Amino acid sequence: MKKPALKMALAASLTFSAFGTQAVLAKPSEAVQSQPYKVFDNKVINEINVDNIYNNIDYLAKVPRVAGTEAEYNAVQFIKSEFESYGYGVDIQEFTFTGYTPPSSMELTVDGFEGELNPSSFTYTPSGDVTGELVLAGLGKKEELADIDLTGKIALIKRGEITFGEKVLNATATGAAGVIIYNNADGAVNGTLGEAREDYAPAIALTKAEGEALAAHVQSGTVSASLKVEGAVTEERTSHNVIATKKPTNKKKANNDVIVVGAHHDSVELAPGANDDASGTATTLELARVLKNVPTDTEIRFITFGAEELGLIGSTHYVDNLPEDELNRIIANFNLDMVGSKDAGDLVMMTADGEPNLVTELAQESSKRLNGEATPYAQGGRSDHVPFAEAGIPAALFIHDPVEPWYHTPEDTIDKISKEKLQDVAEIVGTAVYDKARFDNTGTKAKKVKKEKNIELYHNKDVK
Ligand SMILES: [Zn+2]
Structure with a gap:
């Protein structure tokens, strides 16, 4: 909002009062400029x-x-x-x-699971329609996945420690056909995989309650799941x-x-x-x-x-x-x-x-x-x-x-x-x-300083 302009010091020329006492001076340079x-x-x-x-x-x-x-x-x-x-x-x-269109729909069905599942998407997940065994995969860290056979399976991973993108890449690198990441705190995951890549398996997010219920269900025996992501486009x-x-x-x-x-x-x-x-x-x-x-x-x-x-x-x-x-x-x-x-x-x-x-x-x-x-x-x-x-x-x-x-x-x-x-x-x-x-301005000179790279994107999504 515009604030009222200051009154100009009109009295700049009245430097002395009739009694010879010095009055308050406006700096002459200000009045001139x-x-x-x-x-x-x-x-x-x-x-x-x-x-x-x-x-x-x-x-x-x-x-x-x-x-x-x-x-x-x-x-x-x-x-x-x-x-x-x-x-x-x-x-x-x-x-x-590289542009990205988010999925128009997501679906997750798990054999024998009674509870309700409302998956949300990660920015940069590809589309896909996969069915496979649901496997617990910890936090999805490389060392945790070394001893798990994920080939053609769907990895159930908990949020934390490493980025969503790293979790999906680690699981995909060991053969996973799909990835589910569930929250480690209450509330929805509003997540991004960080960048568009060709080597992600389709990935969806669940709440903490949904993920924990699924993990308990998986521990009861071999469970098959279907994961479907539609409409996502990277181009x-x-x-x-x-x-x-x-x-x-x-x-x-x-x-x-x-x-x-x-x-x-x-x-x-x-x-x-x-x-x-x-x-x-x-x-x-x-x-x-x-x-x-x-x-x-x-x-x-x-x-x-x-x-x-x-x-x-x-x-x-x-x-x-x-x-x-x-x-x-x-x-x-x-x-x-x-x-x-x-x-x-x-x-x-x-x-x-x-x-x-x-x-x-x-x-x-x-x-x-x-x-x-x-x-x-x-x-x-x-x-x-x-x-x-x-x-x-x-x-x-x-x-x-x-x-x-x-x-x-x-x-x-x-x-x-x-x-x-x-x-x-x-x-x-x-x-x-x-x-x-404008012409004749010899005023403030530019100072140039090289800065370190520090890109803060206009994103407000979680990556981890
Ligand atoms: Zn803007």
Whole structure:
């Protein structure tokens, strides 16, 4: 939310009272600097039309935009045509990734077992229809399986110590045709095998109560079981990044720097993603429109990334495919992800290492000028600023914290969007970018530090 601007110190020139006592001085430099800044900031602020942002969110958030689907591709085409309507040349960067569709149904039947079984799936389990002897296989560790013949059988494994993926791989390597993993605590397993592979047997999850009852049943004698997973698909899919470039206004006076302003246009399954992240996408579009014709000595790239929700795939592809000298030109990445929810908390900037950088410094200065208070920063990964940060580029995620209850749900819709929040973020980011990109700015210099790889994916599933 925008906070009221501080009153400017009007009394700066009244340095002495009639009685010769010294009055409180406003620092002259502040008074001198505030004037041109106001002019620069207003060049951006006066052009922002929050209805453009809102209407583009409304358009994009009609349907979920899962990476690799036709809906995501339609969004890509819409974003491209919007950029073009502002006068940009647009590059579409295509990339492929391994996509996964979860099972449509799962079935487990066990001979002679009376209780009810409600299996759930693991992300990346393949489909399959297997029948075989049900065998207790402990925690599924290699050393436990060494003496058990699992060939053509279904392994019943308890959760714990090693990952779900390792358990399934260990069992499959010793010949298991199917795997059941049951919980070691109350509640459902919301699990993933971690990555798509060809050498998994079909795997399902059971609750602790179900698993323990099955284990007791198996101990009573030889038991046959049938396990059926249907509709799961692992395949190569295609997604796209959309890149609109604003070249420096005057080639001779240009520097070699590039600022990247970006957001992701994909959403998760079933979620129309109004806030996550049509809000960031539409704000990126509006900033591209606003900044199109303002003179700058710095290149600005407006990029919407695909397949963020599946593990920052589009932004990672973009960064990984830049030659070293091109990468070195990028001095800042402003990443807008979830910037318009009525029901989320206050604006915060997240950096991968929790340290301030050029992006947070520029935005703290602009937010202080606009709102009288600097937007705080904190440590946070899980979005498209991470690949930039790992390449040593100053990068920050703009997000409202805590996130709204509708995050990653079908309720993430246009009616939850706040124009005030969109306006606030567009102003802070737009003026911060312009502050650095305009001519004659000798201000804050970028500091580049190589970071260790530390990918925190936008997943919230258990692997262990
Ligand atoms: Zn997001």
